[in-house]
Amino acid sequence: MAKILNQFLKDNLNELKEQGLYNEIDPVEGPNGATIKIGGKEMINLSSNNYLGLATNDHLKEIAKKAIDHYGVGAGAVRTINGTLDLHVKLEDKLAEFKGTEAAIAFQSGFNCNMAAISAVMDKNDAILSDELNHASIIDGCRLSRAKVIRFNHSDMEDLRAKAKEATESGQYNKVMVITDGVFSMDGDVAKLPEIVEIAKEFDLITYVDDAHGSGVMGKGAGTVKHFGLAKEVDFQMGTLSKAIGVVGGYVAGTQDLIDWLKVRSRPFLFSTSLTPGDTAAITEALQMLIDSTELHDKLWENGDYLKAGLKKLGFNIGDSATPITPCILGDEKLTQQFSKRLSEEGVYAKSIVFPTVPRGTGRVRNMPTAAHSKEMLDEALTVYEKVGKELKIIQ
Incomplete structure (x- = not known):
């Protein structure tokens, strides 16, 4: 090595460790469900994005297995050559139905x-108004476009309006986009989409x-756009297929013209092999399950409200x-790491989140x-939170 x-590497890794910013990766031994096994220890899992439990759903596993038996383990090519299986077409039709586009x-x-x-869609002659707490992938996507990125204060509609007015009236840009997370993943707050659409x-x-x-x-x-009844007002609806949907991948939903353009100009679509057959079939079935019933969605919210009330109390x-x-905001990075470690020792896996996240x-x-x-x-987790929180003098 040079x-x-x-x-x-040595200097910077040591600095991160001293500041409590070094992230230890914990390999999971088995499924990522309501409980999780790490280092041979079974714990209550409060760090997964598997919101609806679909990542470990037995029915979806069977659907994926059948698709693998018929199509194989991989799509074999990029979408624009011969990597578009009929499964991908069915998935995209189902996504449009799901999102109302x-x-x-x-x-x-x-x-x-x-x-x-x-x-x-955006280039060096354009500008993007981006919420200051937008996800890293949005930040990188904006940088890649070479458009002028103008950050506005988090969910501050007065700041957005002022910056939108300045950008559009300056005459410097061909197009101006406003981009926001629907739900902000670190705090759990929701974007003010009705106001954003009004300004747009x-x-x-x-x-x-x-x-x-x-x-x-x-x-x-x-989704959040549907929550506010704005499916016809938002140009790009982007989302993942790896969180609540439980599998892997992402999507963009919108007009037919927009999707046709993305199929000929979006580089990951053009130059990366397609989603695997098993994943594609499982995603399509998961979407159908959500279209057919709100049972899992309702249970998620019931559990979320219960845990939130318990932690607040x-x-x-x-x-x-x-x-x-539901974040438990501690502030100090070293205390946050210590708190997370003690929770794990007591049987609750809740990962610390620190800078730069x-x-x-x-x-x-x-x-x-x-x-x-x-x-x-959840009751067991709350008992552990109370014990460790008092031990570290985070709560009284």
Whole structure:
């Protein structure tokens, strides 16, 4: 190894560890369900994005197995050559039905969606108004587009309006887009989509909603845009297929013209092998399950409200979450890491979240209750939270 690289790595890794910012990765031994096994120890799992428990659903496993037996384990090519299976067409039809749009396109990951879709439409002659707390994939997608990125204060509609007015009236840009998460994953708050759409109409902005944590969760499952009744008003509805949907991948839903354009100009679609057959079949069936019933969605919210009320009663700072995502905000990074470690030792896996995932000084343990948790599991977790919180003098 080059000496300069070796020194760079050692110095920076040591610095991260000293500051409590080094992330230890814990390999999971078995399924990522309501409970989880790490290091041979079974724990209540409060760190998964598997909101509806579909990642371990027995019916979906059987659907995936049948697809593998018929199609094989891989699609064999990119979508534009001969990697588009009839399964992919069925999936995209089902996504459009699920989101209430004319069409949809599936990608290999949610991160890929934002890298693909933003840069396929926006370029160096354009500007993007981006919420300051938008996900890293949005930030990278904006950078890749080479458009001028103008950050507005988090969910601050006055700031958005002022910056939209300045950008559109300056005459510098061909197109201006406003982009926001639907549900912000670190705090659990929801974007002010009605106000954003109103501002977008006033200044003719392109609207883009990243609903990674809203799909399957908001709008009785159909997402944050559906929750606000804005399916016909939002240009890009983007989401993941790896969280509430339980498998892997991402999608963009919108007009037929938009999807046709993305199929000829979005680089991950053009240059990366398609979603696997087993995954594709399982996703399509998962979407049908959500279209047919809100049972899992309702259970998720019931469990989320229960855990949130319990943590708040104990005295934890859970911020302003309006979704099942429930952070316990501690602030200090080292304390956050220590708290998470003690929770694990007591049988609750709740991963610490620190900079750069969240701003410095806002370290938190993020709790992700799912439809698969029982009340008994949540009660046990609350008992552990009370014990460790008092031990570390986080609560009284």
